[in-house]
Amino acid sequence: MQLSAAPYEERLTAPRSWWLISFLVGLSLALILLPFGTLPMLAGLAGGTAAAAVMASSYGSIRIRVVGDSLIAGDAKVPVRALGETHVLDPEEARAWRTHKADTRAFLLLRAYIPTALRVEVTDPEDPTPYLYLSTREPERLAQAIRAAKASA
Numbered sequence: 001m002q003l004s005a006a007p008y009e010e011r012l013t014a015p016r017s018w019w020l021i022s023f024l025v026g027l028s029l030a031l032i033l034l035p036f037g038t039l040p041m042l043a044g045l046a047g048g049t050a051a052a053a054v055m056a057s058s059y060g061s062i063r064i065r066v067v068g069d070s071l072i073a074g075d076a077k078v079p080v081r082a083l084g085e086t087h088v089l090d091p092e093e094a095r096a097w098r099t100h101k102a103d104t105r106a107f108l109l110l111r112a113y114i115p116t117a118l119r120v121e122v123t124d125p126e127d128p129t130p131y132l133y134l135s136t137r138e139p140e141r142l143a144q145a146i147r148a149a150k151a152s153a
Helices: 016-036 038-059 091-097 139-152
Strands: 008-011 063-067 070-073 076-079 083-089 107-109 117-122 131-135
Touching (some): 008 139, 016 038, 063 139, 083 091, 091 117, 117 139
Parallel strands (some): 107 131
Antiparallel strands (some): 008 063, 063 070, 117 131
16 A cells, blocks of 8 residues: 555544543542542542543544545545535534535534534445545645545555
C-alpha cells in the first residue's frame, strides 16, 4: 500500500466536559454507597469514575484516516476511487444533513459534540450507500487529503 500525497489522521476525542461527567458519575456512586461505609464509598468513587472514563474514552477513540488509496472512517474502509465530490459542511448545514436531509442508506459517523462535518459522495455503482457523513473538526483538511489521494491513485 502506497502512502497518499497528503496523509490525514484524526481522532474524534470526547470533549473535556465528558471527563468531568465521568468524575461526577463516580461521585454519585460513592454517595449511593456511603451508608455502607468508607471503603465501599471509595470503591464506588474509583470504580464509577473508571467505568465512566472507559466509556467516554472508547466513544472518543474512533479515527478517520486517509491511508494510501483508502479512506478509513471507524469500521468503514472505502477505496478513494469509489468516492466522488466532497462537501464541507458548516455547523448549520451539518445539523441539517444529520437530521431532515439524512438518507437512511448513508454511512453516518456522527459525533454530536463536533459541529462540522464532511459529506463525501459514493460513486461506486455496486455500493448502495449514497454518501458518507463524517463528523470532523477539520473538514477542509480531510477533503484536501481525499482529493490528493484520488489524484495519486
